[in-house]
Amino acid sequence: MADEEPTSIWTQPEAHERSGPGRRPGYSREQITRTAVKIADAEGVEAATMRRIAGELGTGAMSLYRYVPRRDDLFDLMIDLAMSEIELPDDPSGDWRADLTLLAWQTRAAGLRHPWLIALLTSRPTLGPNLLRVHELALSAFNGTGLDIDDITGFVGMLNDYVHSAIHREIGWLEEARRTGLDPERWKRDYMGPYVRQIVESGAFPLFNRSVLDSRTAHLAPEERFRHGLDRILDAIAALIPSLSPR
Amino acid sequence: MADEEPTSIWTQPEAHERSGPGRRPGYSREQITRTAVKIADAEGVEAATMRRIAGELGTGAMSLYRYVPRRDDLFDLMIDLAMSEIELPDDPSGDWRADLTLLAWQTRAAGLRHPWLIALLTSRPTLGPNLLRVHELALSAFNGTGLDIDDITGFVGMLNDYVHSAIHREIGWLEEARRTGLDPERWKRDYMGPYVRQIVESGAFPLFNRSVLDSRTAHLAPEERFRHGLDRILDAIAALIPSLSPR
DNA sequence: GCCATTCAGGTACCATGTACGCAAATAGCA
DNA sequence: TGCTATTTGCGTACATGGTACCTGAATGGC
Numbered sequence: 001m002a003d004e005e006p007t008s009i010w011t012q013p014e015a016h017e018r019s020g021p022g023r024r025p026g027y028s029r030e031q032i033t034r035t036a037v038k039i040a041d042a043e044g045v046e047a048a049t050m051r052r053i054a055g056e057l058g059t060g061a062m063s064l065y066r067y068v069p070r071r072d073d074l075f076d077l078m079i080d081l082a083m084s085e086i087e088l089p090d091d092p093s094g095d096w097r098a099d100l101t102l103l104a105w106q107t108r109a110a111g112l113r114h115p116w117l118i119a120l121l122t123s124r125p126t127l128g129p130n131l132l133r134v135h136e137l138a139l140s141a142f143n144g145t146g147l148d149i150d151d152i153t154g155f156v157g158m159l160n161d162y163v164h165s166a167i168h169r170e171i172g173w174l175e176e177a178r179r180t181g182l183d184p185e186r187w188k189r190d191y192m193g194p195y196v197r198q199i200v201e202s203g204a205f206p207l208f209n210r211s212v213l214d215s216r217t218a219h220l221a222p223e224e225r226f227r228h229g230l231d232r233i234l235d236a237i238a239a240l241i242p243s244l245s246p247r
Numbered sequence: 248m249a250d251e252e253p254t255s256i257w258t259q260p261e262a263h264e265r266s267g268p269g270r271r272p273g274y275s276r277e278q279i280t281r282t283a284v285k286i287a288d289a290e291g292v293e294a295a296t297m298r299r300i301a302g303e304l305g306t307g308a309m310s311l312y313r314y315v316p317r318r319d320d321l322f323d324l325m326i327d328l329a330m331s332e333i334e335l336p337d338d339p340s341g342d343w344r345a346d347l348t349l350l351a352w353q354t355r356a357a358g359l360r361h362p363w364l365i366a367l368l369t370s371r372p373t374l375g376p377n378l379l380r381v382h383e384l385a386l387s388a389f390n391g392t393g394l395d396i397d398d399i400t401g402f403v404g405m406l407n408d409y410v411h412s413a414i415h416r417e418i419g420w421l422e423e424a425r426r427t428g429l430d431p432e433r434w435k436r437d438y439m440g441p442y443v444r445q446i447v448e449s450g451a452f453p454l455f456n457r458s459v460l461d462s463r464t465a466h467l468a469p470e471e472r473f474r475h476g477l478d479r480i481l482d483a484i485a486a487l488i489p490s491l492s493p494r
Numbered sequence: 495g496c497c498a499t500t501c502a503g504g505t506a507c508c509a510t511g512t513a514c515g516c517a518a519a520t521a522g523c524a
Numbered sequence: 525t526g527c528t529a530t531t532t533g534c535g536t537a538c539a540t541g542g543t544a545c546c547t548g549a550a551t552g553g554c
Binding site for chain 3: 019021023024049050051071
């Protein structure tokens with residue numbers, strides 16, 4: 001039963017409820033994944049090392065390898081666990097805009113709860129069951145609009161691009177502050193601040209300056225900023241749907 | 248001159264042309280960065296280790312630390328070097344759509360030449376001079392359209408989101424194949440293929456199935472796919488610009 | 495020609511993923 | 525009730541990574 005061949009973790013389900021000889025497993029994929037998620041939430045993914053996770057569970061690092069082939073696979077499991085928190089109806093409501101709005105806010109909530117989620121998600125081409133579930137609902141929101149599948153995937157892609165990068169921006173410098181070990185306020189003032197001020201004062205990039213100095217949305221609460229961008233993307237999609245266009 | 252304080256590398260320019268006592272530097276930031284880029288292009292960022300870069304230059308790993316504070320800063324320098332290859336006019340042409348199209352294709356070209364670029368760019372909030380230059384041109388493309396700065400940054404963000412994630416998708420599984428050490432063809436067939444087939448055959452996600460089986464754009468050449476998506480985003484932006492709308 | 499200063503880079507330390515191997519546990523069978 | 529095949533638990537060990545520290549070599553000014 002040697003699997004020399006590297007295969008996706010989703011094709012290697014956990015051996016459940018075995019009935020034969022041999023010691024019973026003392027842990028589980030889910031338990032390990034939950035522990036990893038807990039650590040990553042509190043201290044960042046880079047803190048969720050095999051030894052650390054094992055330590056948290058009161059065991060040795062190598063024990064984990066009975067449940068997870070490689071650390072990268074654990075990332076896939078973490079992503080899927082986080083995605084499982086996204087609560088959506090089983091079927092689309094018929095109002096694509098409402099469905100996608102709900103999906104966007106749910107995704108944002110999960111992304112803020114697990115600041116590593118979006119970075120992992122966009123860095124690994126993974127297709128866990130919960131990602132599939134969410135994606136399926138996104139696609140099905142456009143059912144009945146008369147769009148063909150290419151347009152639908154295109155629009156869902158547009159929305160996902162926005163949602164992911166908006167969350168990324170919202171978290172980005174917060175995470176960077178944590179990684180460098182400074183508290184967010186100091187990071188902004190002492191680390192990035194002086195450089196940005198220097199750029200602004202140089203006057204070399206006038207529109208960048210305006211985007212820093214004259215921006216109104218920059219001073220909005222994060223939720224409002226997210227809502228603004230989301231509405232704009234949904235407006236854009238609406239404008240591209242021929243059957244909705246006045247023309 | 249102890250800098251205990253962590254500061255952005257852009258506020259710590261290289262000490263050029265010193266006139267005092269002491270040995271002359273034998274290397275330079277740029278030389279080190281170019282070497283790192285060359286290695287990363289050929290074997291991935293993870294191969295561009297301090298030892299490896301130093302080895303390529305015929306020196307010891309620790310010598311690099313005279314020029315670059317930390318490896319992360321080297322990433323910022325690599326990003327900026329790659330961005331410097333993006334060739335753009337100094338001033339917008341007056342045709343925002345043409346300018347942004349050029350920018351998108353130039354960005355794609357750089358992203359394909361340096362498969363690590365987009366991943367690093369989206370994972371690090373960096374503001375190197377060349378990124379600023381490119382961003383400034385993107386913003387200035389909308390000068391004269393009567394849009395306020397918040398709308399402009401919003402539209403530029405929409406475009407960037409698309410361009411980055413489209414390149415990411417185009418490279419994504421290719422990079423994953425390289426990381427796992429399989430050649431791309433085998434990776435698709437043996438690694439991801441069986442799982443996708445299993446999902447499709449389960450029939451659990453009908454629209455996902457259609458997006459896999461009935462998609463026409465999936466079979467387009469990568470350039471055409473990119474062009475399609477780009478046109479759609481630009482159409483969407485155009486539709487959102489009030490002064491261009493028929494209404 | 496001496497000296498303060500700067501660079502080169504070897505050595506060393508610690509953290510990480512993980513291959514290997516053996517001990518412990520367990521269910522079926524004698 | 526042992527015996528055995530099988531499976532898990534996990535200590536040890538190795539390779540590889542970033543980088544702190546330190547010594548010696550080079551260099552321009554006095």
